[in-house]
Amino acid sequence: MLERSHELLDRRTAIQLALASGLVTSLGGATVVFAADALLHRRIPSSGERLPVIGVGTNNYSPTTPEERAARRVVLERLTGSGLRVIDTAPLYRESERVIGELLAEIGNRPQAFLATKVTAPNKTREEGIASMEESMRRLQTDFIELMQVHNLIGTDVLLPLIREWVAQKRVRYVGVTTSRDEQYPEIVRLMRSESLDFIQVDYSLGNRGAAEQILPLAAERGIAVLINLPFGGRRDGNLFARVRGQSLPSWAADFDARSWGQFLLKYVLSHPAVTCAIPGMTKIANLEDNLGAAQGRLPDTAMRQRMEEFWDSLPG
């Protein structure tokens, strides 16, 4: 309660300051405050901690050449200075955890990072869960992980209590679960109702809006932070960018400060009030710079979101 009143005071003061400078917008009842050149942040409901609304997805962080490794290093170096913090990885992303651990150690910006990794136990055993988390710590070169998520909901009965033990030991701060598959939606909804979760991670984009039907409203109701995976529909050739290739942005995208298709797509995701942070995969610095723009300026309001959906649904293909 005390924490909550601090939060409200902080929020009220921020809104007054923002009103004074004209830097406030409202969407669907939620007020979002931003400052020029500063990144939009959202609070983790269970703690009040603020996170920048864009993070780095790293399922393609297994470089095979020095040049590819150098490109990923440039992306992670840019965390410093840009204000980005969240890095989402997983043991199943081949070399991703090891590469991130090495690069953050080389760069020296581990303290700024909010590491979100996942626990995997193919046979759903506690021993596998412990081995997975110990190995993540070793590969990430850390003795503390900000967010531990049960990957694709596999073994939650065994793994959620285990993660909570690590929270009690202060080896992990937040507990979460992830999915990116419609067929798992009933199960994630069940867990959101029955478990105490700090975070969920789910797929959501302008081209894939199923999570908005039940999962995102439930997250808001239950006070669960939400990471969004696949905001561009994934790395495959037929992702959302393919649908608009060669097309100009509609002129009204300027009304919410979108200057690229990447910003257009991310601002749709971020303008859902239940969303805490979107984690687009980024291996190129140009994409990171572009995506930073989505965390600045205005966001679409409810009417604009509807317009974006109608626009998207009217596209050929």
Ligand SMILES: NC(=O)c1ccc[n+]([C@@H]2O[C@H](COP(=O)([O-])OP(=O)(O)OC[C@H]3O[C@@H](n4cnc5c(N)ncnc54)[C@H](OP(=O)(O)O)[C@@H]3O)[C@@H](O)[C@H]2O)c1
């Ligand atoms: N169940 C799960 O737990 C689960 C499932 C799927 C994904 N995830 C997480 O979600 C993250 C995101 O998913 P994803 O990477 O598969 O798909 P995504 O974020 O939808 O798309 C990533 C693709 O978009 C490109 N891109 C990024 N910013 C761009 C921009 N501004 N303009 C044009 N292209 C841009 C990336 O290129 P470059 O890489 O070349 O920069 C990459 O090819 C993953 O990295 C992972 O961390 C979790």
